[in-house]
Structures are given as structure tokens and as C-alpha cells.
Amino acid sequence: MSAVEQPVTPLERDAIRSVGTAHPRVDGPLKVAGRAAYAVEHREAPYDARPLHAWLVQSTVARGRVLAVDAARAVAHPGVVSVLDHTSAPRLQEGEDRELEVLQDDRVDFRGQIVAVVLAETSEAAREAAGLVEVAYDEQSHQAAFEETEDTYEPETVNPEMPARTEEGDVDGALAGAAVVVDATYETPVEHNNPLEPHAAIAHWDGEVLTLADSTQGVHPVAQTLAPLLGLEQAQLHVVAPYVGGGFGSKGVPHAPEMAVVLAAMTQPGRAVRLAVTRQQMFALTGHRTPTRSHFRLGADADGRLVAIEHEVLEPTSRWKEFGEQTAAPTRMMYAARNRRTGHRLVPLDVAVPSWMRAPGEMPGMFAHEVAMDELAVACGLDPIELRVRNEPDVDPETGKPFSRRGLVDCLRRGAERFGWSERPAEARATLEGDWWVGTGVAAATYPAMLNPGNEARISAADGGHYDVAIGAVDIGTGARTVLQQIAADALGVDASCIRLRIADTDLPPATVAGGSSGTASWGAAIVATAQRFRADHGDAPDPGVWTQAEATDAQSEDHALHSFGASFAEVRVHRWTGEVRVPRLLGVYSVGRVINPVTARSQLIGGLVMGMSVGLFEESYRDPRTGHVVTQDLATYHVASHADVRDLQVEWLDEEDPLASPVGGRGIGEIGVVGTAASIANAAFHATGTRVRSIPVTADRFL
Amino acid sequence: METRIRLTVDGRQRETSVDTRTTLLDLLRERLDVTSPKKGCDHGQCGSCTVLLDGRRHLTCLALAVAYDGSEVVTAAGLTGSEGDDETLHPVQQAFLDHDGYQCGYCTPGQVCSAVGVLRELGEGHPSHVTEDLTGPVAADDDELRERMSGNLCRCGAYPGILAAVREVAGQPAGGIA
Ligand code: FES
Ligand code: FES
Numbered sequence: 001m002s003a004v005e006q007p008v009t010p011l012e013r014d015a016i017r018s019v020g021t022a023h024p025r026v027d028g029p030l031k032v033a034g035r036a037a038y039a040v041e042h043r044e045a046p047y048d049a050r051p052l053h054a055w056l057v058q059s060t061v062a063r064g065r066v067l068a069v070d071a072a073r074a075v076a077h078p079g080v081v082s083v084l085d086h087t088s089a090p091r092l093q094e095g096e097d098r099e100l101e102v103l104q105d106d107r108v109d110f111r112g113q114i115v116a117v118v119l120a121e122t123s124e125a126a127r128e129a130a131g132l133v134e135v136a137y138d139e140q141s142h143q144a145a146f147e148e149t150e151d152t153y154e155p156e157t158v159n160p161e162m163p164a165r166t167e168e169g170d171v172d173g174a175l176a177g178a179a180v181v182v183d184a185t186y187e188t189p190v191e192h193n194n195p196l197e198p199h200a201a202i203a204h205w206d207g208e209v210l211t212l213a214d215s216t217q218g219v220h221p222v223a224q225t226l227a228p229l230l231g232l233e234q235a236q237l238h239v240v241a242p243y244v245g246g247g248f249g250s251k252g253v254p255h256a257p258e259m260a261v262v263l264a265a266m267t268q269p270g271r272a273v274r275l276a277v278t279r280q281q282m283f284a285l286t287g288h289r290t291p292t293r294s295h296f297r298l299g300a301d302a303d304g305r306l307v308a309i310e311h312e313v314l315e316p317t318s319r320w321k322e323f324g325e326q327t328a329a330p331t332r333m334m335y336a337a338r339n340r341r342t343g344h345r346l347v348p349l350d351v352a353v354p355s356w357m358r359a360p361g362e363m364p365g366m367f368a369h370e371v372a373m374d375e376l377a378v379a380c381g382l383d384p385i386e387l388r389v390r391n392e393p394d395v396d397p398e399t400g401k402p403f404s405r406r407g408l409v410d411c412l413r414r415g416a417e418r419f420g421w422s423e424r425p426a427e428a429r430a431t432l433e434g435d436w437w438v439g440t441g442v443a444a445a446t447y448p449a450m451l452n453p454g455n456e457a458r459i460s461a462a463d464g465g466h467y468d469v470a471i472g473a474v475d476i477g478t479g480a481r482t483v484l485q486q487i488a489a490d491a492l493g494v495d496a497s498c499i500r501l502r503i504a505d506t507d508l509p510p511a512t513v514a515g516g517s518s519g520t521a522s523w524g525a526a527i528v529a530t531a532q533r534f535r536a537d538h539g540d541a542p543d544p545g546v547w548t549q550a551e552a553t554d555a556q557s558e559d560h561a562l563h564s565f566g567a568s569f570a571e572v573r574v575h576r577w578t579g580e581v582r583v584p585r586l587l588g589v590y591s592v593g594r595v596i597n598p599v600t601a602r603s604q605l606i607g608g609l610v611m612g613m614s615v616g617l618f619e620e621s622y623r624d625p626r627t628g629h630v631v632t633q634d635l636a637t638y639h640v641a642s643h644a645d646v647r648d649l650q651v652e653w654l655d656e657e658d659p660l661a662s663p664v665g666g667r668g669i670g671e672i673g674v675v676g677t678a679a680s681i682a683n684a685a686f687h688a689t690g691t692r693v694r695s696i697p698v699t700a701d702r703f704l
Numbered sequence: 705m706e707t708r709i710r711l712t713v714d715g716r717q718r719e720t721s722v723d724t725r726t727t728l729l730d731l732l733r734e735r736l737d738v739t740s741p742k743k744g745c746d747h748g749q750c751g752s753c754t755v756l757l758d759g760r761r762h763l764t765c766l767a768l769a770v771a772y773d774g775s776e777v778v779t780a781a782g783l784t785g786s787e788g789d790d791e792t793l794h795p796v797q798q799a800f801l802d803h804d805g806y807q808c809g810y811c812t813p814g815q816v817c818s819a820v821g822v823l824r825e826l827g828e829g830h831p832s833h834v835t836e837d838l839t840g841p842v843a844a845d846d847d848e849l850r851e852r853m854s855g856n857l858c859r860c861g862a863y864p865g866i867l868a869a870v871r872e873v874a875g876q877p878a879g880g881i882a
Contacts, residue, residue, distance in 0.1 A: 024801060031809030032797040032816055034740025034780040041739040053734075123734055124725040196744045196752060196859040197810040245742070245810025246859050279745040477808025477860050603804045603862060610861025635749035635857065643853040646863040 003456040003509065006550040008529035010659035011490055018486040018496045019664060022599045026482045027243070027475070036243040039200040039215040040274045046204040046211055051272035052081060054264045055126035056257065056281055057116035057133045059108045062142035062628030063350045066106040066135060069116050074132040079125030082267065083133060085116045090266050092259075095229045098321045099353055102259040108137065109320040110352045111144075111628035112284025117260050119273065142350035145625035146291055146316050152347050155317075158324035159360055166332055166398065169339030171297075174308035178299030182375045186296065186368035187695035190621040190630070191289040192282065192638060193357045195476075197245020199257055199286045202274040203265035210265065211238045214258060217247040218513035220472050222254050223506045226262060239506045244476040248611070249356030250287040251476065252515040257285055283633035287355030288621065290315050292327045294368035299339075304380040304387045306337035311369065312345075319348035326361035330446055330675075331369055333561065336393035351628055356515060358611060359671040362447055363678075370443035370679035371694060374686065378428075384442050384683070385412045385421065396561030404560040404660040407591020408444055411567040411654065415442070415589040418652070419569040429690035436573040436582075439688025445566035445676030449593070449658070449667035450518040451556040455526035456509035459492070459534045460547035462500065467492055469501050472508040473523040478670055479600025480519055486596060487524045487664055491531035493540075509549055517564075517668030520596060521661065525555035528663040557660035564667045566590040568609065568677045572684035579700030583613055583681060586649045588673055593658035594665035601669055605651040608673015613649075614641035616678030617697050709773040713738055714782025722769045729753045729764035732777070740781035740813045744857070751856030754814035754821075755779045761821030763855075780813030783820065796820050799869035807860035815856045819870045822852045826874065844874035 011019070030036040037043075040051075059066075071083035089103035102114055116133050120126035143149060155164050175181055201214040210232065216222050219239040227234045244251065261275035277285060292315045299308035311331040317323050328342035357363075377384040389409055395402050416422070424440050425431060431438040457471045469488040475481040481503060489496040502508055512522055529552035538546045556562065571585035588609045595601045618639035622632045632638045651673070657665035678696050685703075686692050693702045706721045713736060722731055729746070732738040732755075741764055744752035748766040755764055756778040764777075783794040793801070796819045806812040826844050834851045835842055842848060849870050850863075858866065 025804065025806075027809070028801045028804075028806075029791075029793065029797075031806055031812050032780065032793060032800045033784050033791070034742075034813030034816075036809055037739070038742070038810065041733070043737060122723060123730060124723045128725070194859055195810075196750065196808065196857065197742065198744070244808060245744075246808040248859070276743065279747065279749075477806075477810075479807070599804050600807075603807050603860070603865060606864055607807055607861035610863060611859075614861075634747055635745050636747070640857060640859060641861065641863075642857055643850045643863050643867065646850070646861075646867075649864055 003549040003551045004533060005553050006529040006533040007554045008525055008552040008663045009532060010663045010665065011528060015490050015493060018489040019596050020594065023482055023486055023496065023597050024599060025479060026485060038197055038243045038245055039213050040202050040276050042202055042213040046206065047202050047213065047272045049272060051202055051274040052119050052121065052268060053123040053126040054261055054273050054275040055118045055130040056114050056260060057118065057130050058281065058284060059111060059113045059115045061108055061137045061139045062111040062144055064108045064137045064139040066108060066115055067138050068136045070134040074118055074129035077125055077129040077132060079121040080129045081119040081121065083116055083118050084264060084267065089263050092229045093231045099256055100229055100254065100259045102256050102263060110318065110350055112352060114256050114260055117264050119264055142628055144349055144351050144623060144628035146347060149347055152345050154343065154345050155322060155324045158326040158344050162326050162329055164324065165343040167341045171308045171310050171339045171341045174339040175297055175299040178307050179302040180300045180376065180379045182296065182298040182372050182379060184296055184372060184375060184694055186294045186371055188292045188364040188367055190291045190623060191357060191615060191619045192621050193248040193250035193287065194638065194640060195246030195248055195250060198279055198282055199251065199255065199277040200275065201258055201261050202272055203261045204272040205265045205269050207269050209236050209238055210262060212262065213240050215244050215251055216241050217251045217474055217476050217515050219474060219504055219506045220510045221513050222258065225254050226259065230262065237506065240504055241474050242504045244474060247476045248358040249360065249515060252356045252513050255286045279635065280633045283621065283630040284352050288352065289357035289360065290325050290354035292325065292364040294327060294365065296368055296372040298372055298376050300376055300380060304376065304382045304390050306335055306391050308339040309335065309337045310341045312343050314345050314347065316349045316351065317346040318351050318353040321353040323354045325354065327365040329361045330365050332398040333396050333563065334369060334446060335391040336397055340397065351623065358674045359447060362671065362675045366445060366675050367679045367696060370676055371682050374441065374683040375692065385416055388412060388444055399561055401559060401561045404557060404562050404658050405591065405656060406565065407654055408565040411565055411589040411591050414654065415567045415569050415587055419587050428687050435576050437576055437688040438573050439684045440569065440571050441680045441683030441687055442567060442569050443676040443679035443683060445568060445672050447517055447564045447672040447675055449521065449562035449564060449661040450516045451525060451662055452512040452518050452522040455511050455522045456549055456551045457526040457530040458509050458547060458549040459530050461538065461542035461544050463544050465494065466498050466500055467494065469499055469527060470508040471503055471511050471523055471526060472506055473503045473511040473519060474514045475503060476514050478514065478519065478604060479597060480514065482600055483520055483596040484523060484527060488527050488531065491528040517670040520666060521668055524664045525552040525662055555663055560660050562661045562667065564590065564592045564672050566672050566676060568680040570680040570684040572681055572688050574685060574688050574703050579703035581617060581685060581698055581700060583617065584647045586613060588651045590653045590672060591656060592653055592669045592672065593656060593661055593667035595653055596664060596666055602651060604669045605673045606649065608671065609649060609651060609677055610641050610646055612674045612677020613681065615696055616681040620697050707770050709770060711772065712776040714779055724770050726769045727765055728767040728769045728772055731769040732764060738779060740779040742810050742813060744811065751818060752811050752814040754817045754856065756817055756821060761818050780816045783816065795873050799872045803865040803868040805865035805869040806862050811856060811858045815858065815866055818853060818856045822849065822870065823874060846871065849874065
């Protein structure tokens with residue numbers, strides 16, 4: 001079915017009925033009873049027969065060549081069907097993504113790379129046999145330590161396609177003449193997304209069509225990426241993902257395990273093959289946030305007005321596939337200063353390739369920027385909120401475009417009022433309660449409002465005033481299934497109960513990834529455009545069976561800078577003898593345009609804030625440079641926030657709408673909660689103790 | 705090596721032969737097609753595989769199935785009831801819905817089973833790490849609930865909603881998550 005292009009008109013205010021109301025999650029009853037089927041839990045055709053179990057064998061060297069894979073003992077193990085390696089796996093077409101060239105040659109690029117796949121009748125047999133596979137390597141020297149090397153280079157672009165370097169004015173001259181200068185380096189560690197559902201997929205090949213139930217943030221992107229490599233037409237790849245146990249970016253693009261299970265299934269036509277990646281394997285195979293080192297130089301006049309901003313980033317990429325995080329990107333639009341410079345340089349390492357993790361760029365970059373701003377406030381003797389107010393730009397400093405809405409100051413003021421900011425002592429290390437130093441801190445947050453092209457929806461009239469609305473979007477826990485129903489209801493002018501929504505299947509119209517906080521805006525725009533076209537073509541009383549498929553155009557203003565903003569406020573307690581750090585209070589106030597559903601939006605923002613606290617206090621992966629091995633490879637060594645860590649945690653949002661950003665007036669909320677939070681914690685820890693921590697996680701040892 | 709065992713799972717008698725290496729979690733998920741308990745780590749670190757085993761909450765990924773011959777397993781799916789043809793939710797499940805105590809839902813069946821177990825433990829007066837007074841009944845205050853639920857990780861960060869849900873069922877005034 002082909003789609004028409006439809007210029008979309010923002011929803012009128014009086015058409016907003018279901019949007020903005022607290023609609024409980026439509027898939028809630030299935031989820032609380034454990035009846036929602038996640039990837040490898042599918043048992044319907046073609047997965048109904050007992051599937052084969054795949055188990056990954058990973059390289060134990062960081063760089064080299066596989067000399068031989070001896071699978072004799074593995075194959076002899078009862079229940080084992082076969083062992084695939086680079087000599088026996090099906091051949092792929094030439095591509096440009098080394099990460100997906102699974103078992104295609106003998107090259108080992110990083111420790112933990114897939115070097116063989118065991119297939120067996122049971123998971124116990126597959127797992128045990130994987131341990132029996134013997135791999136001989138020609139080991140070569142590697143570089144896995146993150147430090148300046150002679151290979152360090154400046155990439156042409158950083159994720160997704162931003163210039164690596166920007167420069168305006170005379171930064172060095174302005175810094176030389178500045179009354180106050182902050183010159184410091186801030187660091188963030190390797191972090192792993194760790195969605196609670198490990199990456200998993202079940203695949204079935206019937207010789208014609210490859211069917212894949214995948215744990216992914218985008219069914220169409222998976223099909224678009226894998227089909228050409230497999231030498232298949234896109235229509236031969238049928239991908240579904242009805243329920244996904246979180247992603248946070250790591251399921252935003254297909255990784256090597258998906259290719260591994262697909263290749264395995266193609267060797268077993270007619271038989272489903274399931275692969276559940278283990279938690280340990282995820283630390284090598286499913287993406288991570290690259291560590292970052294941000295060197296900031298801020299120059300200000302005596303009143304705290306910025307005259308120069310410089311942000312130079314050094315961060316690793318893998319040597320064999322480039323991923324440059326856009327860590328300095330938010331610095332380009334955040335505050336006003338005539339003289340500005342940002343740049344990224346990459347250190348190529350023999351390690352797994354970094355990838356997206358919730359707010360790539362904004363999370364580490366704003367940690368650095370917002371701690372630097374706190375240092376500047378202290379140096380200028382200014383309240384940190386007042387400092388930010390003084391540096392508000394009139395227009396986007398980078399593009400010169402007006403902001404559709406610049407809500408930062410409103411968030412700061414609203415948060416200050418709610419948090420009791422005026423009671424705060426100006427001096428650091430001013431409050432000792434019992435054995436605990438107590439302090440408060442603030443940081444700003446921002447995230448761009450993205451709306452992706454390439455989304456289509458199909459609306460068909462059904463009996464009894466019902467409408468079938470279809471789009472190949474995915475709900476990874478964001479609430480998409482619920483909010484798209486609300487958007488469709490208002491776009492068609494009917495009650496939400498009249499909408500039957502179908503998502504998460506490549507048989508449905510194309511949709512882009514659930515990532516970059518772009519899902520609701522992008523998919524919603526397609527639904528609104530299609531509804532408008534449907535009404536134009538079929539009227540208000542359509543005959544059952546008529547349908548329209550359309551793609552939105554003109555869905556977002558090109559003449560405005562479109563960004564969400566926020567402010568997070570933290571209270572931190574640091575134990576005077578042990579250094580233990582606690583966060584009894586955390587508040588986030590956000591300017592995100594229109595909120596489609598306050599129930600799911602609150603959970604999204606709370607979840608972001610919890611993850612922000614988690615990276616602020618706990619999360620750190622340690623890669624041993626001698627072996628290239630990530631040693632913190634489970635949830636006992638890679639700590640994430642638990643129930644007991646989360647105390648009084650509140651979010652709120654400003655009442656607003658932004659029709660310039662999307663037809664429904666929202667700007668996306670999935671990521672902004674994780675931005676700025678860690679900085680507010682580090683700033684509060686400084687206020688509590690007088691000790692400035694310039695890297696996360698903010699751990700006890702910093703205060704001893 | 706295979707051994708025959710008998711279990712009651714969500715009220716149904718199941719008799720099956722198991723590989724002695726099989727965990728209770730894999731038996732449920734891969735042999736009996738009971739996928740309500742989830743596998744988040746397979747190492748006893750996340751709580752997503754929690755069920756009620758002979759009435760107490762238990763991590764099934766750390767239990768070898770052969771050791772539980774004759775046991776009774778109740779998963780989140782088994783906590784639901786019925787009214788006519790309709791499925792009714794357990795009060796804890798309903799409270800999770802009412803407080804949006806989840807996003808992706810992957811930790812949720814484990815959280816629900818844990819919460820049911822926690823409420824029983826509190827009712828029986830079991831103290832925890834944060835219980836001050838070890839002599840009297842234990843109050844179901846927020847600190848107790850947070851502490852006791854801390855074996856169940858939620859990467860979506862739905863903790864405030866989960867706490868509100870468990871607090872409500874524990875009979876405290878519901879603060880909501882607002
Ligand atoms: S799967 Fe059992 S505790 Fe994580
Ligand atoms: S709801 Fe996603 S991990 Fe808890």
C-alpha cells in the first residue's frame with residue numbers, strides 16, 4: 001500500500017479531548033499478570049514448535065585472528081545440533097557495518113566478540129557445549145586504555161551527523177580578558193544501558209520469509225538494516241516486537257546477537273531458533289555509553305556574564321567502527337556568549353563499539369557543563385540560578401533562530417519555589433546534621449525536539465464507528481500504545497474507545513525508531529496527517545472498509561530552534577566519617593510542550609530522574625586495559641539504583657503547548673529526565689562538603 | 705541426566721522430567737511455557753524471576769528444579785482470579801495499574817510476587833535490616849517497604865509508583881505518586 005504525502009495541521013485546541021487526560025496504560029492488565037509476550041516468549045506460529053536454543057561463544061582476546069575453532073567436544077554433547085563459526089556460517093552481502101559482519105571472517109576486533117554459535121535442543125545443552133568449544137587465536141597487541149594516543153583524531157561528524165567542531169568569535173582572546181575563568185576537566189565513565197529484559201530474539205526461516213520476534217526499539221529499522229545484508233528483499237523480513245523490556249538506546253539499532261540468531265535460523269529452515277543474550281554478554285555485545293573527558297573553559301565578566309565558552313571533548317571509539325558521541329552538542333545552544341568553541345576528538349580503541357545510551361551527548365555533556373556553571377557561580381559569588389538567568393540567550397546561539405519556547409528560566413524559578421531554594425545557605429559546608437553534611441544543588445537540562453521523516457500511518461473505517469489505526473511503531477515501556485490511541489482519537493474526533501491501534505509489526509506502515517525522544521512526535525504526526533487526509537477523502541461517516549495511508553509533511557517548524565528544557569534540584573547528604581552519599585530529595589521541573597498523557601509522562605520523567613540519580617551515584621563499568629575485558633559484567637558489580645535509593649523524588653512540568661515542534665504540541669520526554677540530574681547531585685555534594693567532584697559516579701571515596 | 709518431578713504451578717498439577725542442570729526458572733519458561741516469571745540476570749541480582757514458592761517469595765533462577773519436587777509455585781499469572789468469564793486482578797496487581805508502577809513491564813511480575821510476599825512477611829512480623837524495634841509488630845512504613853522491595857530492580861525507575869502501590873495495599877493512606 002502506498003502512502004500519500006499530507007501536509008499536517010496542528011491539532012486545534014478544541015479538538016484536544018483525550019490528549020492531556022490521564023489514560024491508564026492500555027497494556028497494563030497484561031503486564032501486571034505477566035501475560036505480555038516478550039521476544040523469546042512467543043509461542044504462536046511459526047514459533048510453536050520447541051525452538052532450538054542458540055548460545056554465543058565469545059572471544060577471549062582483544063585483538064587477533066581465530067586460527068581454529070575446535071567444536072568436537074561440543075558437538076558430541078547430548079542435545080547439540082551444530083556449532084557455527086566463521087568457516088561455516090552463511091555468507092552475508094557486503095555492507096558497511098562491521099558490527100553486523102558476524103562470523104564472516106577470522107578477525108577479532110574486541111574482547112567478547114562472537115566467534116561461534118552453538119545450537120542445541122535445550123538451553124542447558126547449548127550453554128554447557130558453548131563452554132566446550134575450544135578456540136585457538138593468533139593474539140595481537142591491543143589498545144584498550146582510554147588515554148591520548150598518536151592515533152587520536154578529529155572525526156568529520158559526531159552522532160548522528162553533527163559537525164565535530166564549531167567555532168565563533170575569538171575564544172582565546174576573550175578568555176585572556178575575562179574577569180573570571182573556570183578551567184577544568186570533567187569525566188563520565190563507561191556505562192551500560194542494561195534494560196531489564198536482556199537482548200533477545202527468536203527467528204524462523206522457511207526458505208522464503210525470515211520471521212523475527214525481536215526485543216528492539218524499531219521493527220522497521222531492524223528489517224531495513226538486516227535485509228540487504230542477508231540478500232533479502234525487505235518484504236522477506238517480518239519483524240515483530242509487541243512487548244519490549246526497556247531499551248534506553250541499546251535496542252535502537254540491531255547489534256551482533258540479532259545477526260547471530262538470524263544466521264543460525266537460516267541454517268535450520270523450518271525450525272525456530274531462540275537466542276537470549278545473557279546479562280554478562282550484554283557488557284560486550286549490545287552497546288554502551290562511551291566514557292567522556294570534557295575540558296571546559298568558561299570566561300565571564302565580573303557580573304557573571306559569559307564572554308567565552310569552550311568545550312573540548314576527548315572520548316574513545318572502537319577502531320573498527322566509528323561512533324563519536326555528540327557530547328559537546330548541548331553546549332552549542334545552551335548559554336549566550338559571543339565567543340564559542342566546541343570540538344570532539346576520538347581515541348580509537350580495540351574495544352566493543354559504543355552506541356546510544358539514553359540522551360547520548362546531552363547526559364555526559366550537560367554533566368560537565370552544569371558542574372562548570374556551578375563552579376562559575378561560586379567563583380563569581382552568584383547564586384547558581386541567577387547565574388543561569390543572566391546567561392539566557394535571546395535566540396539559539398548556534399543557528400540564530402528564535403526558540404519556539406525557551407522554558408529554562410521558568411523551570412528554574414518554579415523548581416526553586418517548590419524546593420525551598422531561598423532557604424539555602426550561600427556558603428558550602430554550612431550544614432551538619434548529626435554525622436551528615438547536607439547540601440543542595442541545581443542543574444539545567446535540555447534536549448532537542450526531534451521529529452523524524454519516514455513515518456506513515458494507515459486508518460481504516462470499521463463497523464460501529466470504530467477505526468483501525470496501524471503504524472509500525474514500538475512501545476518499549478514509554479506508553480506509546482496508550483498515547484497513540486489518544487492522539488488518533490483526537491485527530492479523528494472520536495472517543496478513544498473507538499480506536500483499535502496496531503503497532504510493532506513490519507506488516508504495518510513504516511515507522512522510525514523509538515529513540516531520541518522522537519517517537520510520539522514522529523508517529524503522532526503521521527497519525528494526525530493520516531486522519532486529516534482520511535476525513536478529507538472519506539468524510540465524517542465513512543463506509544466500513546475505506547482507508548487512507550499517509551505520511552506527514554510540514555510537521556515541524558524549520559524556522560525555530562526546538563528544545564525542551566528542565567531544571568533538577570537535589571538534596572545530598574554525605575556522611576562525615578564514611579563518605580556515604582545519599583540523595584533524600586530530588587525534584588525535576590520540565591518544559592516539554594504539551595503532555596499527552598500525564599500518567600505515562602510522569603513515569604517517563606520519573607524514570608529519567610531515577611536513571612540520572614543512578615548514573616550520578618552508582619553506574620560505572622570498568623574495562624581492564626590489559627585484557628580489554630569489562631570486569632563489572634553483572635548487576636552485582638554494575639550497580640543501578642534500587643528501591644531503597646529512591647526517596648522523595650518528584651517531577652512536574654509546565655503547562656504549555658508547542659505546535660511548532662509537533663502537530664500534537666509535545667516535544668518528547670523520554671530522555672530529558674536523565675540530563676542534568678547527575679550534575680545537580682555533584683553540585684549538591686559540593687554545597688554539602690566543599691569538595692568539588694568533577695566526575696561521576698559521585699562515590700564515598702571522593703570525600704575521605 | 706533427567707529426573708521426573710511434580711509441581712503445582714498456578715494451581716495446575718504439572719509432572720515433567722527435567723535435566724538436573726535446569727533451574728526452576730528455565731523449567732517454567734522453557735519447558736512448561738509459564739513465562740510470567742522473567743529472566744533479567746540469571747544470577748539472583750535483579751528479582752525479575754520472583755515467584756511465591758510454597759507461599760514465600762523466591763528467586764527461581766537460583767533454584768535447581770530437581771530440588772523442588774512436590775512444591776507449589778504461584779507466579780504473577782497465578783495471582784489473578786476470575787469472575788464469570790472475566791479475569792480479575794489481585795489487589796497488588798490492581799494497585800500497580802492504579803499507580804502506574806511500571807513502564808516496560810519486564811520487572812513487574814517479579815515485583816508483584818515480591819510485594820505479595822512482603823505483605824505476608826510484614827503480617828507475620830518478620831523484621832528487616834531497617835526495623836528499629838525487634839520486639840513488637842512491624843509497621844509497614846515507607847522505609848520498610850523500600851528496604852524489602854530492594855531485591856527487585858526496575859531499570860525503568862518506576863520505584864515511586866511501585867512504592868505507592870504496595871503502600872496502598874499495606875493499608876496505609878495512599879499518597880499517590882503525584
Ligand atoms: S533472573 Fe533471577 S534474580 Fe535476576
Ligand atoms: S518496568 Fe521496566 S524494568 Fe521495571
